[in-house]
Amino acid sequence: MVFLLIAVYTDWRFGKIYNRQIVLGIVFGVGFRYYESGLPGVLSGLCSFLIPILLLFPMFRIGTLGGGDIKLLASAAIFLTPARTILFMGVAFLTGAILALLKMIKERNFVERFRYLMSYIHDVITTNQWKLYEETKKQSETEVRKHKIHFAFPIFVSVLIHMGGLY
Numbered sequence: 001m002v003f004l005l006i007a008v009y010t011d012w013r014f015g016k017i018y019n020r021q022i023v024l025g026i027v028f029g030v031g032f033r034y035y036e037s038g039l040p041g042v043l044s045g046l047c048s049f050l051i052p053i054l055l056l057f058p059m060f061r062i063g064t065l066g067g068g069d070i071k072l073l074a075s076a077a078i079f080l081t082p083a084r085t086i087l088f089m090g091v092a093f094l095t096g097a098i099l100a101l102l103k104m105i106k107e108r109n110f111v112e113r114f115r116y117l118m119s120y121i122h123d124v125i126t127t128n129q130w131k132l133y134e135e136t137k138k139q140s141e142t143e144v145r146k147h148k149i150h151f152a153f154p155i156f157v158s159v160l161i162h163m164g165g166l167y
Helices: 002-014 019-061 067-077 082-107 110-127 141-147 152-163
Strands: none
């Protein structure tokens, strides 16, 4: 929880999740899995670690999810079984979607963001080529930052929900 709280802070404050935070999570996760279940637990934890990386790499490639977010998801997943990892990811993305919707309502830009998404999808389909999500419209750094969702918080919320026994 401590390494997740630090990641939430650095993601919010600096827009980054630092690799040393990820490494700490991995070390503690592997140690925990070894303590709980020995080598089979470590192997299961490493499988759980790989699930977010493999499933979410395409989102990283098109720029819709940061590498730090994926690494944070993966390092938190070490503590879970592979089946729970899928639920964990689902809850994190659901939480992120709710936060994104609330942010769009607050900023009153839901229609603008929806049009941007549709324009991106249209471009990909018509050109038959994947592009970075931000390339469909030129945006300033401030505008990109304004629309960014800090995904460390939904990951943290998903862990809290798991610890609370809801999945």
